[in-house]
Amino acid sequence: MRVYLIRHGKAEDKSQSGRDADRLLVGHGEEQARWLAVRLGEAPGGERPRLILASRIARARRTAELIREGIGCEMRGEPLLENSGRDDEVIEIVAARAKRGDAGALALVGHNPQISVLASRLAGADISMQTGQAAAVDIDAGGTRLVEVLRMPG
Numbered sequence: 001m002r003v004y005l006i007r008h009g010k011a012e013d014k015s016q017s018g019r020d021a022d023r024l025l026v027g028h029g030e031e032q033a034r035w036l037a038v039r040l041g042e043a044p045g046g047e048r049p050r051l052i053l054a055s056r057i058a059r060a061r062r063t064a065e066l067i068r069e070g071i072g073c074e075m076r077g078e079p080l081l082e083n084s085g086r087d088d089e090v091i092e093i094v095a096a097r098a099k100r101g102d103a104g105a106l107a108l109v110g111h112n113p114q115i116s117v118l119a120s121r122l123a124g125a126d127i128s129m130q131t132g133q134a135a136a137v138d139i140d141a142g143g144t145r146l147v148e149v150l151r152m153p154g
Helices: 027-041 058-071 087-100 114-123
Strands: 002-007 049-054 074-077 105-110 133-140 143-151
Touching: 002 058, 002 114, 027 058, 027 133, 027 143, 049 058, 058 074, 058 105, 087 105, 087 114, 087 133, 105 114, 114 133, 114 143
Parallel strands: 002 105, 049 074, 049 105
Antiparallel strands: 002 133, 133 143
16 A cells, blocks of 8 residues: 655745644645645556545645645545654554555645654655655555655755
8 A cells, every 4th residue: 555644835934823733835835735736646546545634734734635636535634643743543544544455545644743753654764754745655565665755846
């Protein structure tokens, strides 16, 4: 099974409310999300996300919405992706889905430091996720391996 670990697109430095959770994507962040949607949409059937689990925080939710619109898949809010520190629970969700052999890939959209920690643990390599970046990891009976890192040029 393929898992895409995605860090939200570039966001504003400060929200109008002053709350970090309300920070919105800037234009470049929306471009990053649309670019990722095109790349993920070009993936062969079994490697194209069928489900996106996303942080409910504004910038991650919007990133996930733009990707969902681009590839036409299901999306759900996932509180565990809100830098909850409950990385093992997120990995359990991924492992259970892989064990069931659910068709299609899974995309997780979240924030640093959590998304980098998850990518590193699943890929078995040190990965520092930048805004608007995705790490594709394959999980099978033989283990896990990093397939590629996707990030809009420029």
